[in-house]
Amino acid sequence: MNHIFHEHTTGFTTEPPHLYGRWRRDPLLRVTTGLRKTWFPFWAALERLHPLPADDGLLTLEIVGREVVAQDENVIALTFAATDRSVLPEWHPGAHLDLNLPSGRMRSYSLCGDPGDRRTYRIAVRRIPGGGGGSIEVHDTLSVGDTVTIRGPRNAFPVALPGFGSAAPRLRFIAAGIGITPILPMLAMADRFGVEWSMIYSGRSADSIPFIDELARYRDKVTVRTDDVDGLPSMDELVGPTTRRPHGETDLAIYCCGPVVMLEALRTHLVGRGDIELHYERFSPPPIVNGTEFEVVLNSTGERLTVPADQSVLTAIRAVRPDAPYSCQQGFCGACKMHSTAGEVDHRDGLLTEPEREAGYFLPCVSRCHSPELSVDA
Numbered sequence: 090m091n092h093i094f095h096e097h098t099t100g101f102t103t104e105p106p107h108l109y110g111r112w113r114r115d116p117l118l119r120v121t122t123g124l125r126k127t128w129f130p131f132w133a134a135l136e137r138l139h140p141l142p143a144d145d146g147l148l149t150l151e152i153v154g155r156e157v158v159a160q161d162e163n164v165i166a167l168t169f170a171a172t173d174r175s176v177l178p179e180w181h182p183g184a185h186l187d188l189n190l191p192s193g194r195m196r197s198y199s200l201c202g203d204p205g206d207r208r209t210y211r212i213a214v215r216r217i218p219g220g221g222g223g224s225i226e227v228h229d230t231l232s233v234g235d236t237v238t239i240r241g242p243r244n245a246f247p248v249a250l251p252g253f254g255s256a257a258p259r260l261r262f263i264a265a266g267i268g269i270t271p272i273l274p275m276l277a278m279a280d281r282f283g284v285e286w287s288m289i290y291s292g293r294s295a296d297s298i299p300f301i302d303e304l305a306r307y308r309d310k311v312t313v314r315t316d317d318v319d320g321l322p323s324m325d326e327l328v329g330p331t332t333r334r335p336h337g338e339t340d341l342a343i344y345c346c347g348p349v350v351m352l353e354a355l356r357t358h359l360v361g362r363g364d365i366e367l368h369y370e371r372f373s374p375p376p377i378v379n380g381t382e383f384e385v386v387l388n389s390t391g392e393r394l395t396v397p398a399d400q401s402v403l404t405a406i407r408a409v410r411p412d413a414p415y416s417c418q419q420g421f422c423g424a425c426k427m428h429s430t431a432g433e434v435d436h437r438d439g440l441l442t443e444p445e446r447e448a449g450y451f452l453p454c455v456s457r458c459h460s461p462e463l464s465v466d467a
């Protein structure tokens with residue numbers, strides 16, 4: 090089941106009632122439904138020969154490569170191609186795709202291949218035993234030759250290069266562990282355009298760091314440091330040398346992907362440094378800011394759940410509905426989208442459109458409630 094796109098599916102199984110209520114079934118629809126049933130085998134055969142373009146960015150791709158990319162074997166890279174090996178939609182560094190897993194889970198993964206290669210996409214997935222099961226499913230069930238459905242690519246972490254849209258004269262990339270994935274194509278682009286850049290890459294140990302071999306070509310532009318040998322990096326080490334310029338001009342643009350704790354420390358460290366841009370992507374939920382406690386009512390059963398000030402609606406719902414869909418937990422993938430029927434949603438995402446919000450939709454991974462109670466269709 091594709092739980093994300095169900096509202097877009099058009100299940101032509103029965104005719105709707107007549108629009109004006111005069112007929113139990115609309116006569117025109119009965120005729121067209123009859124014709125469709127008659128011609129269905131023909132159209133199905135035609136569609137197999139000439140597949141229609143994917144609806145709403147949905148693509149069916151084949152896994153054409155699977156390789157272990159960290160020495161501890163906990164990170165694998167999967168390469169996808171169109172089943173007919175045709176050109177794939179374009180993407181830019183920082184983009185991710187939404188992968189629909191056989192179980193119905195959806196997970197978002199950064200693209201970490203070469204944007205110049207228009208026939209394949211590559212992602213990398215770390216096995217997380219205590220997570221929500223998505224990474225385990227990828228590791229244990231996806232093999233070369235399997236087909237998967239994806240949506241995207243979409244970009245929530247775009248990069249601008251010096252001289253090509255960025256006011257900064259140089260770039261600093263900071264990656265921790267699997268946070269290397271959106272950064273890898275950024276490095277390739279920065280290198281290709283000849284802009285000034287450097288990178289620090291940290292991780293628990295050399296064994297746990299993915300893509301170490303691919304970084305070798307950048308030589309001393311990349312500093313690798315591991316906690317077991319070097320200890321935790323200081324914020325000054327992460328940011329690297331900076332220069333306060335005479336009129337406060339931008340000195341540096343940082344692109345960072347890593348755990349929340351590192352990003353929060355970095356944000357705090359850079360307070361007052363208006364000359365340093367910080368662009369980042371987390372791979373875990375952001376901390377809840379200004380949260381207050383409220384209640385959620387599940388319309389299907391009438392259950393009442395308390396959402397504490399420091400917990401998301403999604404977390405509260407997943408405690409009683411473990412199958413509730415989710416992926417990014419940061420309000421950008423849309424996998425967790427829900428419908429509310431009462432209460433005043435405090436929207437905290439950047440994804441939903443105003444008409445969607447007005448229709449009652451919200452993202453429970455980040456959004457909260459202004460009123461004491463929120464009723465949701467769950």
Ligand code: FES
Binds near residue numbers: 420
């Ligand atoms: S899980 Fe991605 S938007 Fe909520």
